Amino acid sequence: MKTFLNIFIFPVIFFLMVSCGNEPKKQEQEKTAAEEVQSDVQQEDTQVILFFGNSLTAGMGLDTEESFPAVIQKKIDSLGLNYEVVNAGLSGETTASGKNRVDWVLNQEVDVFVLELGANDGLRGIPLEETKKNLQNIIDIVRKKDPGARIILAGMQIPPNLGPEYTSGFREIFPQLAAENEVELIPFLLEGVAGDPELNQPDGIHPTAEGQEIVAQNVWEVLLPVLKEGTQK
Template identity: 65%
Template sequence: MLKTLPMKFRHFPLAALLALSLTACNSSPTAEQVPGAATAAAPAATPATAAKRLLFFGNSLTAGYGVEPEQAFPALVGDKIDSLKLGYEVVNAGLSGETTAGGRSRVGWILRQPVDVFVLELGGNDGLRGLPLSATRANLQGIIDTVRRRSPGAQIVLAGMQIPPNLGQAYATDFKALYQEIATKNKLVLIPFLLEGVGGDRALNQPDGIHPTPTGHRIVARTVWAVLQPLLK
């Protein structure tokens, strides 16, 4: 049984996120596996007392694949926010297996309620599958455009990602550069590399070599917090 989450931290039910993403992905399976789910459920309404909302939008790294929800970096950031009484409700809208195409399809539904800070963590699955960078770029731009239409005042934070050169050094280099290009074009706050100090370290990753362990998530949380903290004051 999953442990109870902090009062101001919400993790969208996997079934709800999975149901939303099914219409977006008609391609081959992603590099990440999504556990089966049954009935979709809409997220609970935002508590009236929540002054602001911080939303993490990503794939299994955000969702906390292989660890308890409270061990994933969004929850750890939420704990820090609560301890400092910053008045943000933290929402984890991560979905294992998500590509940028899937994220672009479901982001409008996720943003039925406005947000103040939107952390965008997508693209890793695109890169692992060798999808065209032009499509990844267009999908990320589409997500950013949707956030700005739905929540014009939101601060958008883009989490950069890197991939091993399995598909060629040129592809890996261009993939890494894509995040800086998008951040510069849209004047976004950039986390240069979400998995800084974690990616490639066997001791900090689960046996698949992709998803952080609880210790790895703590390091990721510190990386994210260093960027987010100035935005939340």
């Protein structure tokens, strides 16, 4: 899992130097100082996208660079957008443990918060009302700590092992929360991947590197418009 990433802004230190008639050297020093200032300005303007989820976000079983948040970062870089991705995925995370962890994760300012939790709740048969309440609490905490952050909720579905009522109820949690909180929704994070043996690891749950590419595209279709809006502010 990619370790949690903190952004540090280092001030530029200017040294007063005597040129002693060495004009070319002085010009080079001035150029270097200007480049350092520009670099700091760019760092200050960098916005943070935080992916908060479970092993799907963490990229369990894969190299860090193959996880879908890392693929998203590559897409961002290719377009020259000034965003930095933070992968805060934790294998085994439930909505309850996520609710307890989110305060610590929000120790830095976040501009876009992608919430990908719930799958482990569904697989464990946790009561639907509890899952929904925990997700709502996480949304509330994010809005309290970072009022300006855009929130994107990743929709999830589970196999019908626990019966059609639980399965359909679980699926509906995500569009309901998105509508009630006026947040963006990824309809189904694993669209085009779930149930395909060629796109999943042997456990049948976690996507392969190729599957993660498809997951990244599912996210990107919702995320990109949000990023474009952010660059226009």
